[in-house]
Amino acid sequence: MALNGYWRFMAICTLTFPGTFSFQQDQPKVLLLSFDGFRWDYIYKVPTPNFHAVMKNGVHVKHVTNVFVTKTYPNHYTMVTGLYAETHGVVANEMYDPILNQTFSMNHLDIYNSRFWEEACPIWVTNQMEGHRSGDAMWPGTDVKIHGVFPTHYMLYNESISFEERVAKLIGWFTSEEPINLGLLYWEQPDEMGHIFGPENPLMGAVISETDGKLGYLVSELKKAKLWDMLNVIITSDHGMAQSSRERVIELDQYVDRDLYTMIDHSPVVAILPKEGQLDQVYKALAIAHPNMTVYKKEKIPNRLHYKHNHKIQPILAVADKGWEILQNKSDFSVLGNHGYDNTLPEMHPILVAHGPAFRKNVSKEAMSSTDLYPLLCYLLGISPLPNNGSFDNVTDMLAVAVKIRPTSYEQESYAYFIGVFLGSILVIVFLLVFIKHLTHSQLPTVQVQHTEIAQPLLQG
Numbered sequence: 001m002a003l004n005g006y007w008r009f010m011a012i013c014t015l016t017f018p019g020t021f022s023f024q025q026d027q028p029k030v031l032l033l034s035f036d037g038f039r040w041d042y043i044y045k046v047p048t049p050n051f052h053a054v055m056k057n058g059v060h061v062k063h064v065t066n067v068f069v070t071k072t073y074p075n076h077y078t079m080v081t082g083l084y085a086e087t088h089g090v091v092a093n094e095m096y097d098p099i100l101n102q103t104f105s106m107n108h109l110d111i112y113n114s115r116f117w118e119e120a121c122p123i124w125v126t127n128q129m130e131g132h133r134s135g136d137a138m139w140p141g142t143d144v145k146i147h148g149v150f151p152t153h154y155m156l157y158n159e160s161i162s163f164e165e166r167v168a169k170l171i172g173w174f175t176s177e178e179p180i181n182l183g184l185l186y187w188e189q190p191d192e193m194g195h196i197f198g199p200e201n202p203l204m205g206a207v208i209s210e211t212d213g214k215l216g217y218l219v220s221e222l223k224k225a226k227l228w229d230m231l232n233v234i235i236t237s238d239h240g241m242a243q244s245s246r247e248r249v250i251e252l253d254q255y256v257d258r259d260l261y262t263m264i265d266h267s268p269v270v271a272i273l274p275k276e277g278q279l280d281q282v283y284k285a286l287a288i289a290h291p292n293m294t295v296y297k298k299e300k301i302p303n304r305l306h307y308k309h310n311h312k313i314q315p316i317l318a319v320a321d322k323g324w325e326i327l328q329n330k331s332d333f334s335v336l337g338n339h340g341y342d343n344t345l346p347e348m349h350p351i352l353v354a355h356g357p358a359f360r361k362n363v364s365k366e367a368m369s370s371t372d373l374y375p376l377l378c379y380l381l382g383i384s385p386l387p388n389n390g391s392f393d394n395v396t397d398m399l400a401v402a403v404k405i406r407p408t409s410y411e412q413e414s415y416a417y418f419i420g421v422f423l424g425s426i427l428v429i430v431f432l433l434v435f436i437k438h439l440t441h442s443q444l445p446t447v448q449v450q451h452t453e454i455a456q457p458l459l460q461g
């Protein structure tokens with residue numbers, strides 16, 4: 001899907017939506033909140049009464065497996081598309097597209113290049129094409145025009161805008177005369193302080209408490225606006241955090257000349273683009289360099305990571321063991337906490353709690369994948385999910401009412417089939433009508449058209 005992804009999703013986005021454009025005041029409403037870098041076990045490190053209150057009246061998923069690489073942009077895009085990074089195409093925080101000869105960097109305005117986002121179609125675009133409204137408070141990618149569409153309401157990314165201001169905007173959008181049914185809210189903590197202190201630092205206790213306070217503020221504002229009991233709220237994160245140390249640094253300069261390659265994405269999973277003709281030399285030098293660094297040629301990246309089939313994944317990938325950093329030189333060492341590591345490591349896993357009329361109460365669920373969130377969100381919104389790597393069956397046990405209807409997911413191919421069947425049926429009916437009219441010259445028959453339902457299984461694996 002990688003190379004023709006743009007056109008594939010343009011076609012799906014265009015074809016999939018009937019565009020009913022009808023609004024109901026009582027339509028189901030969903031708020032998805034991400035506290036960046038909130039590790040799954042932070043709620044056990046210090047008192048977090050607001051998280052625990054939501055858990056008691058809702059669902060807590062103990063183990064959420066996110067996607068590789070366990071970084072901010074890939075995982076936020078997975079949550080809103082249900083796709084692995086190799087499929088949605090936002091494969092790292094720092095990317096180079098060799099076809100476009102363009103770079104993407106979260107530290108520059110390069111993120112506004114739509115082409116980096118258009119291998120997939122995020123949920124706010126789908127929601128709007130089905131006739132609803134979305135409001136996005138700084139969720140990564142929501143201020144980028146994707147497939148020609150911005151969210152109905154959105155905020156230009158600005159780190160200095162307070163959590164309280166973001167909440168006020170969202171509540172305004174949910175309660176306006178033309179309300180949104182989908183809200184996305186992003187907050188930078190506790191990721192930023194997690195990088196500075198490291199997750200095992202006792203100073204993180206205050207950061208976790210403060211983040212819990214932000215959740216408390218959100219709940220109290222939603223209650224004031226009479227939204228809390230009718231809104232389905234999911235509070236989650238993109239990834240966890242592992243403790244780094246100056247003692248656990250792998251220095252690439254010790255093993256290979258930096259003139260032989262360009263470092264595209266950075267520690268702890270390093271994407272390496274060798275200079276022309278240098279692939280084997282760079283690979284050989286790094287493959288045996290350090291026992292705490294695993295180096296893959298792109299085609300040998302394990303299938304389980306779902307991180308191979310995309311042109312923006314570089315020819316060499318170096319993956320550090322938990323707690324290790326891969327830098328060109330030790331002098332580049334700058335953070336005591338980091339993430340990006342193998343997504344099977346518990347330290348990389350995010351929190352997930354859910355509350356609202358659609359969810360069961362005081363339920364603890366063992367495990368899910370972050371790709372499962374997308375079909376769940378589509379179900380809650382009553383919209384049709386696009387093909388995805390999640391499983392709705394994995395999350396039905398979170399719901400208060402037994403689910404009888406699975407959301408349907410349409411493949412582009414199935415539309416051709418559907419349109420073919422539809423046009424074919426009309427032709428047959430017209431032919432029958434003309435034929436029978438010709439026979440009887442008087443009486444038109446009643447033609448029973450059988451309703452055909454096409455339900456494609458969601459993509460798995």
Ligand SMILES: [Zn+2]
Pocket residue numbers: 037072191192195339
């Ligand atoms: Zn981070």
